[in-house]
Amino acid sequence: MSKRAVGLQVIGIGKSFGHFTALKDITLDIAPGEFLTLLGPSGSGKTTFLMLLAGFQAASEGRLLSDGIDITRSRAEDRSFGMVFQGYALFPHKSVAQNIAFPLQVRGVAREDIARRVDAIIARVGLVGHENRRPAQLSGGQQQRVALARALVFEPPVLLLDEPFSALDKHLRGRMQEEVARLHGEFGTTFVFVTHDQSEALSLSSRIAIFNHGRLLQVGAPRDIYERPMSRFVAEFLGEINLLPVGGIGHCARGTSGMFEEVRLTAPRHENLKDSAVLAVRPEHMSVSAEPPAEGNGVPARLAGTTYLGSAMRLAFATRSGTPLTVTLPSEAAGRILAHGQDFWVTWSFENGFLLPEQS
Amino acid sequence: MRSSSALWPTLALTAPLVLFLAFAYAVPFLGVALWSVTLPEPGLGQYERLVGDPLVQSVFLRTFRICLIVTVIAVACAYAVTYVWVRGSRLQRRLIEICIFVPFWISLLTRAFGWLVLLSTRGIVNSSLQVLGLTDGPLALVRNEPSVIAGMVHVLIPFAVLPLASAMRTVDERMLLAARGMGASRLRIFWSVFLPLTLPGVIGATLIVFVFSLGFFVTPAILGGGRSIMVAELVYLRMFQSPDWGLGAAISVALVVIVAALMGLLARFARLGLMGGGR
Numbered sequence: 001m002s003k004r005a006v007g008l009q010v011i012g013i014g015k016s017f018g019h020f021t022a023l024k025d026i027t028l029d030i031a032p033g034e035f036l037t038l039l040g041p042s043g044s045g046k047t048t049f050l051m052l053l054a055g056f057q058a059a060s061e062g063r064l065l066s067d068g069i070d071i072t073r074s075r076a077e078d079r080s081f082g083m084v085f086q087g088y089a090l091f092p093h094k095s096v097a098q099n100i101a102f103p104l105q106v107r108g109v110a111r112e113d114i115a116r117r118v119d120a121i122i123a124r125v126g127l128v129g130h131e132n133r134r135p136a137q138l139s140g141g142q143q144q145r146v147a148l149a150r151a152l153v154f155e156p157p158v159l160l161l162d163e164p165f166s167a168l169d170k171h172l173r174g175r176m177q178e179e180v181a182r183l184h185g186e187f188g189t190t191f192v193f194v195t196h197d198q199s200e201a202l203s204l205s206s207r208i209a210i211f212n213h214g215r216l217l218q219v220g221a222p223r224d225i226y227e228r229p230m231s232r233f234v235a236e237f238l239g240e241i242n243l244l245p246v247g248g249i250g251h252c253a254r255g256t257s258g259m260f261e262e263v264r265l266t267a268p269r270h271e272n273l274k275d276s277a278v279l280a281v282r283p284e285h286m287s288v289s290a291e292p293p294a295e296g297n298g299v300p301a302r303l304a305g306t307t308y309l310g311s312a313m314r315l316a317f318a319t320r321s322g323t324p325l326t327v328t329l330p331s332e333a334a335g336r337i338l339a340h341g342q343d344f345w346v347t348w349s350f351e352n353g354f355l356l357p358e359q360s
Numbered sequence: 361m362r363s364s365s366a367l368w369p370t371l372a373l374t375a376p377l378v379l380f381l382a383f384a385y386a387v388p389f390l391g392v393a394l395w396s397v398t399l400p401e402p403g404l405g406q407y408e409r410l411v412g413d414p415l416v417q418s419v420f421l422r423t424f425r426i427c428l429i430v431t432v433i434a435v436a437c438a439y440a441v442t443y444v445w446v447r448g449s450r451l452q453r454r455l456i457e458i459c460i461f462v463p464f465w466i467s468l469l470t471r472a473f474g475w476l477v478l479l480s481t482r483g484i485v486n487s488s489l490q491v492l493g494l495t496d497g498p499l500a501l502v503r504n505e506p507s508v509i510a511g512m513v514h515v516l517i518p519f520a521v522l523p524l525a526s527a528m529r530t531v532d533e534r535m536l537l538a539a540r541g542m543g544a545s546r547l548r549i550f551w552s553v554f555l556p557l558t559l560p561g562v563i564g565a566t567l568i569v570f571v572f573s574l575g576f577f578v579t580p581a582i583l584g585g586g587r588s589i590m591v592a593e594l595v596y597l598r599m600f601q602s603p604d605w606g607l608g609a610a611i612s613v614a615l616v617v618i619v620a621a622l623m624g625l626l627a628r629f630a631r632l633g634l635m636g637g638g639r
Contacts (some may be wrong), residue, residue, distance in 0.1 A: 042628070046577070054537075054541055055541075056537055056541070075540075076537075076540045076541055077540050077541075077543050077545065078542060078543075080541070080542065080543040081539060081541065082541070082542075083537075083541040083542075085534045085537070085538055086534075087532075087534065088537075089532060089535045089537070089538040090533035091535060091539075091553060091556075091557075092557070093554075093556045093557060093559075102539070102542060102544075103542035103544075104544060104554070106539075106542055106545075106548060107543060108545045151542075154542065154543070160541075223517045
């Protein structure tokens with residue numbers, strides 16, 4: 001299969017609509033063959049950024065390079081990145097095979113080559129037997145496969161996907177995610193994927209780029225972004241997180257510490273903090289005990305409620321000052337702890353917390 | 361399905377229209393239909409003349425020919441106009457609204473005379489051509505088929521614009537983007553995507569314009585100047601100039617039957633369009 005995946009270099013790209021700034025100073029290197037997810041709430045600029053990559057909209061400033069060649073001003077039809085649209089945008093008057101053949105016909109590929117390549121990709125996306133159906137006769141998942149086949153059949157250097165799973169139910173969504181991951185592996189094309197679903201982003205991507213208010217906040221591997229967010233927005237946007245306001249920041253041999261209520265809490269070193277900051281800890285990294293911890297961090301808190309999640313249990317606590325804390329524990333362990341009454345210590349090890357600037 | 365309780369208000373609200381059509385249209389038409397089989401004597405003689413009379417036949421043939429040409433030109437022009445109206449800039453849209461819909465309020469008669477002013481021997485076009493020295497004498501621009509066609513196209517374009525606009529507005533912008541993203545040129549996108557997606561609108565507009573054009577009277581009468589007579593004018597002549605009410609009535613009935621058949625086709629097509637268009 002084609003391995004002519006290209007890398008894209010985005011240099012200071014911005015986009016304004018009149019007085020409204022949709023994107024501001026985006027700089028990002030997209031590596032050849034990577035699966036990059038653009039993640040952000042609606043209105044964060046992620047879709048606008050995808051449209052700029054596709055060439056459907058022109059950047060107001062900045063440059064876009066494809067393997068070092070400037071394509072900032074080139075038209076969408078010349079860039080010819082494959083694209084899967086939200087809602088698929090299949091041609092309703094064409095059959096499945098005709099839809100998939102379209103980009104090849106546009107390129108003037110010989111008739112017998114078209115037939116061969118269309119048949120091959122129909123087999124790869126599992127649509128054999130549906131060649132002559134119209135899109136309206138297909139299920140959502142099948143339409144999705146046609147859209148993927150149509151976008152991949154001409155072996156584009158980059159495949160752009162705009163919230164492709166938003167119309168599918170949860171079960172189908174999971175299957176299509178696997179399918180897209182498999183196709184990414186097989187085709188080796190650079191995938192740029194837009195979503196607002198954080199779990200989708202975490203499970204699919206080789207890297208995630210987080211957008212908010214038209215700015216690129218952080219780029220990194222899913223694990224890095226989840227475990228080491230650089231701002232409060234990123235920390236809160238990706239999964240659940242506990243945020244403890246701390247004051248009296250000081251540095252010590254172990255790292256950086258600060259006071260929360262009457263307890264000194266320590267986290268890995270963070271240099272650029274003012275006197276107060278926020279200590280962030282994921283609920284699954286916390287534990288609960290009846291005694292203050294011998295080592296690591298601990299905060300006294302009162303149990304406020306529990307939610308049964310099947311394999312796990314979510315425990316809601318409130319500290320003395322009323323700061324809410326959420327802890328997720330395996331159901332079995334939670335059951336044992338709950339027998340001990342209402343007042344506990346919520347504990348975690350030093351390296352599982354991280355400090356963030358108060359405003360971000 | 362509409363529930364039976366909702367049926368009565370619907371009937372009550374539509375009743376005035378139904379009654380009006382019955383008394384103002386259906387009853388007089390039945391009268392005309394009666395003439396066609398009773399005047400000057402009972403029987404189907406007038407319908408035999410309808411089929412056998414070379415004059416009547418040539419008028420019917422001319423009517424069909426002119427209406428076909430008018431329909432093709434009007435729908436093609438309307439397609440271009442509608443495309444700009446639906447997809448153009450704000451200024452273009454305003455301009456088209458003025459040019460297309462303001463003439464709607466002006467009487468057919470006025471518009472036909474407008475064409476006369478433009479095309480007659482001492483009209484604007486001829487005097488301009490002579491002043492510019494392009495022609496020696498006036499050209500015969502009216503009292504012929506082309507002028508009838510021009511006048512009719514002018515009147516009928518707005519009727520084609522509306523069904524075309526509704527078809528063009530339903531085209532999903534993302535489909536056109538998708539085609540561009542796959543490398544298709546503008547021309548290619550138009551032929552392979554936009555035109556096929558708006559075809560139901562084209563067919564609807566074609567039927568509407570053709571049906572309307574069949575009954576045209578004022579425009580061909582004025583611009584044709586009695587030379588390219590069309591069916592409606594022939595009815596008028598048989599009724600009021602050479603009293604031959606029986607034949608006039610038979611032609612009227614034939615015209616109504618043809619129009620009704622075409623309208624039936626249109627209704628059937630509209631239903632199919634609704635079913636096929638559901639996404």
